[in-house]
Amino acid sequence: xxxxPPKNSREKTKNLLLTLQDKxxxxxxxxxxxxxxxxxxxxxxxxxGGRSRVLKNGAIFEQAxxxxxxxQGKELPQxxxxxxxxxxxxxxxxxGTSMVLHPKNPYIPTVHLNYRYFEAGPxxxxxxxxxxxxxxxxxxxxxxxxxxxxxxxxxxxxxxHKVFKPxxxxxxxxxHRNESRGIGGIFYDYQDGSGKIYRGNNQNGxxxxxxxxxxxxxxxxxxxxxxxxxxxxxxxxxxxPIIEKRASQTYSSKEREFQLYxxxxxxxxxxxxxxxxxxxxxxxxxxxxxxxxxPPLARWEYGYKAKKNSREEFLTxxxxxxQDWLNDKELEKFCLDNNIFD
Amino acid sequence: xxxxPPKNSREKTKNLLLTLQDKxxxxxxxxxxxxxxxxxxxxxxxxxGGRSRVLKNGAIFEQAxxxxxxxQGKELPQxxxxxxxxxxxxxxxxxGTSMVLHPKNPYIPTVHLNYRYFEAGPxxxxxxxxxxxxxxxxxxxxxxxxxxxxxxxxxxxxxxHKVFKPxxxxxxxxxHRNESRGIGGIFYDYQDGSGKIYRGNNQNGxxxxxxxxxxxxxxxxxxxxxxxxxxxxxxxxxxxPIIEKRASQTYSSKEREFQLYxxxxxxxxxxxxxxxxxxxxxxxxxxxxxxxxxPPLARWEYGYKAKKNSREEFLTxxxxxxQDWLNDKELEKFCLDNNIFD
Numbered sequence: 001x002x003x004x005p006p007k008n009s010r011e012k013t014k015n016l017l018l019t020l021q022d023k024x025x026x027x028x029x030x031x032x033x034x035x036x037x038x039x040x041x042x043x044x045x046x047x048x049g050g051r052s053r054v055l056k057n058g059a060i061f062e063q064a065x066x067x068x069x070x071x072q073g074k075e076l077p078q079x080x081x082x083x084x085x086x087x088x089x090x091x092x093x094x095x096g097t098s099m100v101l102h103p104k105n106p107y108i109p110t111v112h113l114n115y116r117y118f119e120a121g122p123x124x125x126x127x128x129x130x131x132x133x134x135x136x137x138x139x140x141x142x143x144x145x146x147x148x149x150x151x152x153x154x155x156x157x158x159x160x161h162k163v164f165k166p167x168x169x170x171x172x173x174x175x176h177r178n179e180s181r182g183i184g185g186i187f188y189d190y191q192d193g194s195g196k197i198y199r200g201n202n203q204n205g206x207x208x209x210x211x212x213x214x215x216x217x218x219x220x221x222x223x224x225x226x227x228x229x230x231x232x233x234x235x236x237x238x239x240x241p242i243i244e245k246r247a248s249q250t251y252s253s254k255e256r257e258f259q260l261y262x263x264x265x266x267x268x269x270x271x272x273x274x275x276x277x278x279x280x281x282x283x284x285x286x287x288x289x290x291x292x293x294x295p296p297l298a299r300w301e302y303g304y305k306a307k308k309n310s311r312e313e314f315l316t317x318x319x320x321x322x323q324d325w326l327n328d329k330e331l332e333k334f335c336l337d338n339n340i341f342d
Numbered sequence: 343x344x345x346x347p348p349k350n351s352r353e354k355t356k357n358l359l360l361t362l363q364d365k366x367x368x369x370x371x372x373x374x375x376x377x378x379x380x381x382x383x384x385x386x387x388x389x390x391g392g393r394s395r396v397l398k399n400g401a402i403f404e405q406a407x408x409x410x411x412x413x414q415g416k417e418l419p420q421x422x423x424x425x426x427x428x429x430x431x432x433x434x435x436x437x438g439t440s441m442v443l444h445p446k447n448p449y450i451p452t453v454h455l456n457y458r459y460f461e462a463g464p465x466x467x468x469x470x471x472x473x474x475x476x477x478x479x480x481x482x483x484x485x486x487x488x489x490x491x492x493x494x495x496x497x498x499x500x501x502x503h504k505v506f507k508p509x510x511x512x513x514x515x516x517x518h519r520n521e522s523r524g525i526g527g528i529f530y531d532y533q534d535g536s537g538k539i540y541r542g543n544n545q546n547g548x549x550x551x552x553x554x555x556x557x558x559x560x561x562x563x564x565x566x567x568x569x570x571x572x573x574x575x576x577x578x579x580x581x582x583p584i585i586e587k588r589a590s591q592t593y594s595s596k597e598r599e600f601q602l603y604x605x606x607x608x609x610x611x612x613x614x615x616x617x618x619x620x621x622x623x624x625x626x627x628x629x630x631x632x633x634x635x636x637p638p639l640a641r642w643e644y645g646y647k648a649k650k651n652s653r654e655e656f657l658t659x660x661x662x663x664x665q666d667w668l669n670d671k672e673l674e675k676f677c678l679d680n681n682i683f684d
Contacts, residue, residue: 287519
């Protein structure tokens with residue numbers, strides 16, 4: 001049996017995630033300087049609702065979507081019951097904040113964040129993470145993103161980042177392209193303080209490879225709450241410095257075309273592999289909010305091949321593979337040599 | 343037990359589908375006048391290979407992809423075994439030609455075609471169809487498309503079109519949008535002359551709704567071969583007249599933007615619902631050939647709403663629903679009244 005969550009667990013997580021939405025939106029409006037979020041509140045027939053916010057055609061962001069939702073239902077879908085059989089037959093509660101930013105400038109990475117909390121009968125769990133998808137990556141940007149999230153995890157437990165970083169690499173992976181979606185970040189799921197980290201299985205039902213990496217994980221509810229709080233708060237400092245550095249870099253249609261091409265991969269991941277998206281679409285979720293993650297413009301090109309030793313080639317030969325971004329000295333040298341460190 | 347296919351069944355279907363690819367490509371080059379197909383042949387590690395052809399930036403076609411493939415394997419994936427349990431444990435053979443055309447002019451519909459043949463141990467079957475996805479539909483175009491395919495089916499059996507038309511409506515449906523992909527056409531699968539038409543189950547494992555419509559279907563191998571041949575040959579006369587009529591219609595960025603927006607739906611269908619695409623991507627298919635169906639450019643827009651009584655609104659209020667295009671008099675009147683008949 002799991003330890004029971006505090007009496008006000010739903011209220012507390014809901015407020016945490018609402019506040020996170022507010023802080024992120026205000027930070028993004030601030031850095032954008034031009035675009036403003038418009039808000040749409042919605043109710044779900046089966047219970048609960050949400051607050052969808054979108055900023056379109058900003059100075060920095062071509063589109064930024066930040067959603068909050070808090071929903072209830074009678075029974076979780078089979079895909080989740082398989083992972084958490086104790087939830088079977090119980091009503092459930094779920095609250096989450098998720099965000100996808102599509103900047104205009106190809107030198108500024110696309111980025112995704114999601115933190116969520118579930119309760120279903122005797123079980124409850126936290127999940128979430130953030131990951132970065134650059135088109136023209138710089139190692140110092142990548143390091144800043146990873147460092148901020150590492151610090152946030154380590155404030156709660158020294159060993160967590162060692163687990164959550166490879167978990168992210170595994171999750172955001174396009175098997176049909178043999179490519180990572182981007183340079184990763186952190187990801188965790190099924191965190192319930194039961195003394196072991198529940199790892200998700202991949203779509204073929206195989207246990208996740210990084211299971212061996214699992215460190216100490218018997219965090220209690222309060223610590224897991226702090227983890228979500230810390231990681232959520234880490235987002236702006238992990239990302240805004242990248243914008244500040246790259247927003248003034250000029251680009252031509254070549255970089256723009258490549259960005260649109262790579263956005264196609266983002267669509268492929270979200271529609272083919274992302275459990276949350278597929279689950280939402282197949283279970284009568286709010287389609288417009290779910291698909292707010294898709295880019296405002298994307299393109300596909302049959303047989304595209306990047307030029308040898310180009311930045312475009314480096315993206316797939318070096319950056320869409322799991323790497324030890326923070327410590328790998330060879331990688332650092334490669335980036336310095338190719339003028340893509342800073 | 344099924345009747346055995348003729349000794350040269352693989353050779354015969356392969357040649358049929360290779361010829362179909364040739365005829366379609368030459369018909370399309372001819373109408374385009376500018377674009378030429380480039381060809382790429384490929385081999386598959388596990389056996390077989392294909393011939394992918396793509397035409398980019400033509401006068402009519404922004405992108406046209408026509409693929410032929412002929413592949414073998416040791417065991418069919420579980421999703422097909424569930425439909426055809428007799429195939430379990432047997433080597434299999436599959437050959438198919440598939441096509442997706444993305445025209446530039448928003449007045450010319452996107453269109454898809456696929457004909458295929460399988461053998462696996464004691465079982466064999468034919469499948470295929472063609473369906474049209476207009477952005478600014480005209481009823482006369484829709485009728486021409488349906489009429490040509492109806493005639494092709496009826497040459498083989500009077501009752502087939504009554505089954506294959508609703509089957510198409512069911513298959514090309516975006517449940518998460520509650521919209522048909524387009525105005526349909528024909529679709530059939532698991533045709534093996536066994537006296538009943540095997541209908542696919544939907545993704546929730548429920549039997550297809552149109553099962554009640556099933557007409558006579560104990561066609562033998564030769565008749566099913568003719569069916570594929572007739573339907574394949576029906577494609578050019580079903581589609582080229584639409585091009586000839588619409589290619590000279592001028593459009594502005596408004597129509598172009600709407601086309602790109604609706605192409606997003608095409609991406610959503612193919613990546614979320616299309617069994618063939620998902621199957622291919624999850625089983626080590628040739629990704630570039632499979633995803634040749636995706637549009638060269640597409641866009642998403644959160645919360646898009648068409649203006650009341652606009653052509654854009656008609657698309658979803660009238661045309662992305664299953665309709666009796668050939669006979670519905672009310673629909674005909676609606677199209678005449680709104681100047682979208684011819």
